[in-house]
Amino acid sequence: MVMADPRRAGVLGERLLARAERERDPAGAAVSLRILGLAARELQDPALAASRLRRSVAVAGRARLPELAALSRMSLALVLNDLGRPNAALAEIGRALSALDGLPLARARMQHGILLRRLGRVDQALAAYTSALAAFRRHDDRLWQARALTNRGVLQAYRGAFAAARADLGRAEQLYRELALPSAAAQAQHNLGFVAAQSGDIVTALTWYDRADEHFRRSGSRPAEALIDRAELLLAARLLPEAHQAAQEAVETAAAARLGTLLPQARLLQAQAALAAGDVAGAREPARLARRAFTRQERGRWAVHAEYLQVRAAPGRRTARLRALADALDAAGWPEQALEARLYAAESGDPAALADLAAVRPGRGTARLRIRACHAQALSRLHQGDLAGARRALRAGLRLLDQYRAALGATELRVLSSAEGGDLAALGVRLAVSERSARQVLAWAERWRAATLRLPPSTPHDDPDLVRELAQLRRVTAELAGDSLDAIRRTRPLQRQRALEDAIRRRTWRTEPGTSPVDTPGSVDEITAGLGDRALVELVEQDGRLLAVVVAGGQVRLCPLVEAAALGPETAALRFAMRRLVLRYGSPASLAAAEAAARHGLRQLDDWLLKPVAGLTGDRDLVVVPTGALQALPWAALPSCGGRPVTVAPSATAWVRGTVNRRTELDERFVLVAAARPDHAIGEVRALAELAPSARLLIGPRATVAATLAAIDGARRVHLAAHGEFRADNPLFSHLDLADGPLTVHDLTTLRRAPDLVVLSACDTGLSAVHPGDELMGLTAALLGAGARTLVASTGPVDDEATRELMLGLHQRLRAGQDPAAALAAAQAAAPVERWATAYSFSCFGSGAA
Template sequence: MLVKKFVKLATFGLLAVSLMACASQIRQQSTRGEFQSVTEENAEEVYAQIDIWDLYEVCRALLTTEKYSQLDTCYNFLEQRANSEVFWVTMGYYYNDDMTQMVLHELQAEKYLGLGDLEKAIYHADLSLAAQARNPRMPSSSFLFADNDHNAKKMDAIALGVKIMALEYSDRDNEILPYLKRLEKRVESFNIDQSEYFSMTSRRWLAQYHYASGDYEKAYMYATRDDRDSLDFLGDGLLTAFTAPMSVAITGTTIDEFHFVRNLPLRIFSYRSAYKTGRLEEARKGFDDLLADGRIANFAKLHVSVLHDRAQLAMTEGDMNVAYDNLSKAIDVLESQRSALQTENYKLGFVGGKEQIYADMVGLLVDQNRVAEAFEYAERAKARALVDQLAERSSFKRPKATAASTNDVLRKVQQLEMESLQVASASGTGTQNRKLQLKALKTELRDQDAELSSLISVDAIKLSDIQLKLSPNEALLEYYQSGDAFFAFAITRNSIQVVDLNGKGLTEDIHAFRHAIQEEEGDAYLPKAQSLYQRLITPVIAQVDMPNVTIVPHGPLHYLPWAALHDGNGFLIESRSFRLLPSASVLMYLDKGNAKGARALLALGNPDLGNPDYDLPGAEIETKEITRKWPGSRVLLREFATEAVFKEAAPAFQYLHLASHGEFDAENPLTSGMKLAAGNGEDGLLTVDELYDLNLDAELVTLSACETGLGEVANGDDVIGLTRGFLYAGARSINASLWPVSDEATAYLMEQFYDNLKRDNKAEALRKAQRATAKRFNHPRFWAAFQLTGKV
């Protein structure tokens, strides 16, 4: 037996040498320079030169290095070839239709898990597992392996792992056990003939699951277990020789880095679970060794994750200087790229994600009484959320004077960012030069167009700059929440204070309050209104004791009807005039433009949406009544209230009034928008994404009628996208409702509001209109939905 094993290992070594020689030829034909950048234009030519099995490995390498846009292109070609070539032949294996489907769906399943689309991850994992079940063994003519279905087992392990993690993240724990047992069996069934590499695949998923579910001892066991009997042949020999050269050439990752990142998840889980199980010295040494290895800087998401892990360990040990240093480095990496580093929450079972990194930094600085810095990091967190939303946009329309130059700089920024992601060595001279060029271009863009710069990168705003924008009789109240951590920053022109609040159950309390206002009769809402006042306003009332308050919400607070908060004696609007901002930094951009030369009012009401169920006769009456009192106004109703006419005419008007339905999607905020009539090349939905291409010069945009605010309490990103879109397009203020309001009450409130605008600023005009409406329609459901965002 021992002799047979020795002979077999010797055979492995001989074949490895042969394959490495072959791989050397492949590398000569497929240099990094030739395959460094695969675009839509050259992808067909590049991928046509690759054996279909190598193409699969390229796709997997792109998945491993999380280059998702390139992965989609690679996958499309892989799928086309797999469906047309009938079967694949590689190293004596052939793939029939079932095995092909297993491979294709396994790739898709892991991709969607990484992107956080859990339903699609489960869907593709199920299809991959079903294909494996239909054809559990892979026929082979290969003499090399005693067990010929090891590749199928590896892919089966990936599909099982994806299914388990997607169920775990979806809170479907009761469905996990059968898949968990199958995956555990995979680990036990592997032997030296099949290489530790395949066992490592299963152990990675088991470690990830047990870490995410809180069983840190089991996570540690699977992450640190070593199944190797003598050598990791397939992991470091055959894989390197046969598939790695082509893969790394196209992904821009060296072979050394390719193996480094392939083994990285298990290393990270071993150190994390060591930390969680009290093996602090082992965890500290592991994290420090990883961070000292320059290769990790090539993989931004993993780099950020390890920096955060090290910071949390330092906080546990009370070393706040080390914690601050690692958190600041993690945030710098996050903010160095325009693209959203959004997948770490799923890719490594990470608790929290990038939002938690900012939250930890804000909490640490508050604890150290470094209040100004804590506020500035809270603002950076909000800026990152907006940049993430807009990360896919390749251009932004601007006034003619600056459009060409700013978009030229933006294109250069995007090109350098893409090159930086494709270049392997983060410590190399080429990459360092790119970083310097990128920094210079972003500075140039900020100088040319500060607001555009704020949409594509996180530009740090100083507290002192915000304070200069506040009036002497104004206080700014900014909230920041992440989980149970909850802070309120109270800022005036000359001071800043922070109050530590309790965020536990806040989303549920806001939801209950909104439900009580909209659905329940009588004063059922009042205890909730008073409770939220005590929770949100009372702790900071001394710091914001001014007649004018600017409120900067965060997360679920964007959905809160602030006007209806009650102190026990009266509503908030009875004592103060207030406005909202999506972030304090928006103050820097509200004074742009001059609408004095614009025409008065453009109003679109009750557009014809092709379905009588969507008709809003009350909105039509409201629109006619408002425009009747504004000379020089233009009113567009029914089939004339089109998206195309609005885009064409809106830039010429000082006030814009849209009385229609809204369509809001918290999962994809940029597709949310206002429903108008279709025609002339427009589909009738004025989306948030389209707002960033408008060029308005409006003092006020009013969004009135059904669902122009938001229905369900979510994370607030949809509100940020909508309000920021109108502000960026050139509106100084937005007046929008949080829920559908009756036709009669809305018409009355709007009539009062526009009358008041002739004498008062916008915030005071709305406050007076709401108070007048409350006298006629007592319940806050009729008047509390409307709130002003932007300039007063």
């Protein structure tokens, strides 16, 4: 009962203890106190558990009941270990082992194995588990069989014997279910997630963790150990804010329960999460506290890990110490951290540190470990002067990254995982720049850039629970959008909105990947041939400087541009000025100042980005592949782009593949959707319907999310007029406001056949969150990733009437046979000069074709 319902067991234990004390029954009192101690441990109060178990030992000792005393010592040993007192725990289990025989002795041996495993004595622990398990089977003790299998399964995962681990834990879960112990079964499920995490299978690990977490949340107690494991997995998936939050919760839970063994492990995760997020200062104190606790507990394997994090977080680079710690980490069984330490040491350029990398061989281990091993091998080959070998290692690492990303079904996980290849791609570009090879710079840039769009599409979401949660989110968002709620009454809907968004994200992380092969990046020859008479300007940041790779007239040229640091402030200032012009904020004088500031910003950015390459591009139609903050630049507004078609593409590969892949599975439907707001939307769509009488219309209350998704799935062309919002805090919840609430990026993942051309007549719909590798998250990336060839959308707010006129001009030219990029350029050129800010807020994304 202690495992099934520890609170009820505690109540019954108190009654039994009271009766035993009335009847002066020392055996009953000792057993009752042990029950109360074990219940307190299950309820994560190890200090109370230790107090009760010591009383049990004392009562049994005074009554000369050695077996009962030994059984309580066996339980006390685990609690002392929880409290971070491993030596005291070993002393107690030693006394228990000397006083027991038969089945109780087997149980004590298994508990001894738990202590040995936590002290890093793995082989001894495995022998203890296996011996105890044989005894439990002889005695048909199914509960202790399940416990032994659980502990041995976790140990097998640490040893890398994943098949054996899954077999042990699967059998343990089955036994716990047969014994009607749901909490223990949930812990076995969590441990199955741990096995998957250790093997690098993030999707399966998340699935198991979430399944177990549902039980933990219902029971009102999330174990600190489960939070630690979750934080470690989220860190591996580069979900850094979530990893930091889970680590913080683990620290708080372990500290409140005085779990001395788990508290330093939670602090270790805190330090790792801070370092991964670039918060070096925030990593120092948790790493120091963790190392001090591990040292005091004589847990040397963990102490060396904490010391490594301390050195990482210390000011300055201590190359010699990092090299020494790499050897210690290897010896302690931390291969990933050992390789990290060698790579950090080698970044200093120290010849000895670079020489250390020669011993690194990409072999077994998780994909992340093998990717980093390829980086180490490339640096080593470069140090030895073997440029060809360095390039081979870099290409091998990026191939592994493609496979790793493809195994993640969720767009968010795929995008974030691209950061694993940053060092590889940067080194490849650096080598190409040093050789002044424009073709190689383009090839390396394309190898990493927007690679998520080259992956096989994930299975479309048709999970009924996800559909239900998205519908609930729409209702809550619609409620918050109303004017009837005051600040106090909005609190609960806001909390519900955050909880639903969190649940939806967690559910989508478990998306199964597609099964088709990974697409290779476009070759330089393929890109050059696909451009025809157009010119490509692909921007690459290298060592703080922006470079332009220009492909035009069959030639590939490399042109140095401006320091990258100057671009962010100038782009932000331009966007601010254009926003004021569109929204008409301020007095006539302030609007005149905004006009001047916007024109100046456009000229300055043009001088930096396009004028230096004007002699190479001529007056050709432009395909621009931006980087970083330049993804939000209104490219068509730059003076060099005046009147000519400009297509903004996530990568040259995405552009060239989009131009040639006109899909035959789409029908020729033209779908027009208009929400009731903004006021111009319905009028805009009705005017467009006059141009295309056969178009399908969804207007006002008919423009629901479900109806819109059903209508646009498989259509050739789509026009949506609605309010739009880019969620910088959570880009996958960027949305268009329809009749029944927001149409989010998550909703778009249900499309099985995305339209070829999508026009979003709304504010901010072309904005994206930019991640390493120029991976994008937002409405634009979602539609292009789903298969859309071209998207017309805005990178800022827009004026309603000016937008209506621009959209009519765009569609008139589309019906006349112009491609979207050319049609948009002509419509922008024809817009009234006083409305230029709205007209040029729109860009043509993707391939520019339809």
